[in-house]
Amino acid sequence: MKATSQPTHRRFRYRDSVALRRDIARLELRIPWDDDTGVLLAPITVGSRVLPNRLAVHPMEAFDADAGGAPGEMALRRYRRYAWGGAGLIWFEATAVVAAGRSNPRQFYLHEGSVAEFEKLVAAVRQAASESWGMRHNPLLILQLTHSGRWSRPDGTPRPVIVHHSPSLDRLIGIDEHHQPITDDELQVLQDRFIRAARHAAAAGFDGVDIKACHGYLCSESLAAFTRGGRYGGSFENRSRLLLETLQRVRAEVPGLMVTSRFSAYDGLRYPYGFGVDRDDPDRPDLAEPAALLAQIRGAGCAIANVSMGIPYHRPYLGRPSDRAVPGDPQSPEHPLVGVARLLEATATLQQAWPDFPLVGTGYSWLRHWFPHVGAAAVRTGGVAVVGVGRMAFAYPDFARDLMEHGALDPHKTCVACSGCTQLMRAGDSTGCVIRDTDVYLLPGTNRRRRRA
Numbered sequence: 001m002k003a004t005s006q007p008t009h010r011r012f013r014y015r016d017s018v019a020l021r022r023d024i025a026r027l028e029l030r031i032p033w034d035d036d037t038g039v040l041l042a043p044i045t046v047g048s049r050v051l052p053n054r055l056a057v058h059p060m061e062a063f064d065a066d067a068g069g070a071p072g073e074m075a076l077r078r079y080r081r082y083a084w085g086g087a088g089l090i091w092f093e094a095t096a097v098v099a100a101g102r103s104n105p106r107q108f109y110l111h112e113g114s115v116a117e118f119e120k121l122v123a124a125v126r127q128a129a130s131e132s133w134g135m136r137h138n139p140l141l142i143l144q145l146t147h148s149g150r151w152s153r154p155d156g157t158p159r160p161v162i163v164h165h166s167p168s169l170d171r172l173i174g175i176d177e178h179h180q181p182i183t184d185d186e187l188q189v190l191q192d193r194f195i196r197a198a199r200h201a202a203a204a205g206f207d208g209v210d211i212k213a214c215h216g217y218l219c220s221e222s223l224a225a226f227t228r229g230g231r232y233g234g235s236f237e238n239r240s241r242l243l244l245e246t247l248q249r250v251r252a253e254v255p256g257l258m259v260t261s262r263f264s265a266y267d268g269l270r271y272p273y274g275f276g277v278d279r280d281d282p283d284r285p286d287l288a289e290p291a292a293l294l295a296q297i298r299g300a301g302c303a304i305a306n307v308s309m310g311i312p313y314h315r316p317y318l319g320r321p322s323d324r325a326v327p328g329d330p331q332s333p334e335h336p337l338v339g340v341a342r343l344l345e346a347t348a349t350l351q352q353a354w355p356d357f358p359l360v361g362t363g364y365s366w367l368r369h370w371f372p373h374v375g376a377a378a379v380r381t382g383g384v385a386v387v388g389v390g391r392m393a394f395a396y397p398d399f400a401r402d403l404m405e406h407g408a409l410d411p412h413k414t415c416v417a418c419s420g421c422t423q424l425m426r427a428g429d430s431t432g433c434v435i436r437d438t439d440v441y442l443l444p445g446t447n448r449r450r451r452r453a
């Protein structure tokens with residue numbers, strides 16, 4: 001499937017599921033559908049653990065840590081709501097492993113001085129889960145570890161750390177050819193920092209850590225370092241080395257902690273700057289290398305992986321199909337259903353290559369209250385093992401609960417893909433849902449009472 005231009009963007013305007021399915025058929029997209037969503041509520045085995053259901057909260061950073069990177073009251077509120085909501089897997093947000101690698105001064109940062117607050121967060125989430133659902137409901141808690149790479153803004157201004165030059169992204173952040181990429185030795189030291197953070201994560205009580213390799217951040221950029229020399233550039237073996245070695249080292253050096261990765265299967269940059277991209281056509285994913293990467297992730301002893309796409313600052317619609325672009329960003333050139341289908345298809349291709357290796361899928365929030373029908377069909381047809389939502393979880397943290405208790409989602413509680421959460425984030429504010437959680441989050445200039453009505 002081509003990635004852009006056809007057919008043009010449309011907002012979500014479906015009166016009923018028949019109209020949605022008619023559009024899917026009209027656009028000739030492979031987005032499956034099941035009336036019965038029960039499969040999402042069945043447990044699934046992941047490594048030595050059994051998840052109570054196949055629903056996940058994706059990592060969603062909200063920039064509400066204190067100046068030292070420790071989660072505080074707002075983070076406790078967010079994660080308790082997820083636990084109360086009942087999802088079987090809670091994938092905690094991007095957490096920096098070094099201060100310089102934060103994307104925002106209020107991003108989570110895990111180190112010796114903040115580990116005690118992370119421990120409180122984990123304890124609060126486990127308590128909320130067991131009080132709400134009983135001792136047998138034990139969601140898997142994974143923490144995403146990251147270095148923000150070229151998108152680092154630890155003091156609120158750009159401090160890019162690049163793995164290689166990339167003309168279109170260099171232009172976006174205003175750097176030229178004199179900006180030096182991180183050296184091989186520095187990458188080696190950084191790997192040690194990931195291991196140190198993984199030890200802290202184990203001490204804090206997380207079940208596992210994710211070495212983040214998606215959305216153009218440092219490990220993700222390294223996968224596309226075709227133009228770099230040395231140990232970490234050029235061949236596929238070299239480009240995947242940083243991620244692979246880090247996964248292997250966590251496994252060997254922090255026994256008992258699960259390790260995994262959320263990776264971008266396609267980032268939409270042209271060759272030789274993009275990963276998972278057709279060499280002749282950047283609009284077309286080529287999953288040969290992502291499939292090889294997945295085999296390596298699995299071989300490194302991971303029990304699960306999470307598949308995403310895109311770079312939020314470049315072509316955001318690849319990773320988060322939306323109704324509205326963030327002000328200042330160009331509107332998506334494609335129908336959001338095309339984006340949903342691309343994410344689902346890529347995940348299905350990878351999942352079908354390794355049916356016994358559970359993948360968490362992305363791309364469901366734009367479908368509103370109908371996402372469980374698509375997710376259930378994707379699970380039933382072997383296209384994914386666990387269905388994850390990001391923006392939906394900000395808006396509707398109890399989506400899993402409603403599915404369990406009422407057999408359906410409430411259309412008045414869903415994400416509306418308005419990009420308000422991203423807009424707050426870009427403004428440097430703490431973020432959440434500006435439509436459904438207006439007691440806490442509002443866009444500047446918005447009237448709280450009007451929003452509630």
Ligand SMILES: Cc1cc2nc3c(=O)[nH]c(=O)nc-3n(C[C@H](O)[C@H](O)[C@H](O)COP(=O)(O)O)c2cc1C
Nearest residue numbers: 058059060061093094319320364365389390391421
């Ligand atoms: C405000 C915001 C924060 C996000 N933070 C993270 C993050 O910390 N780590 C990550 O891997 N993805 C992050 N994402 C991407 C989401 O996890 C998810 O992949 C994306 O929103 C698409 O899924 P959805 O359609 O269910 O929202 C973020 C997205 C948004 C809008």
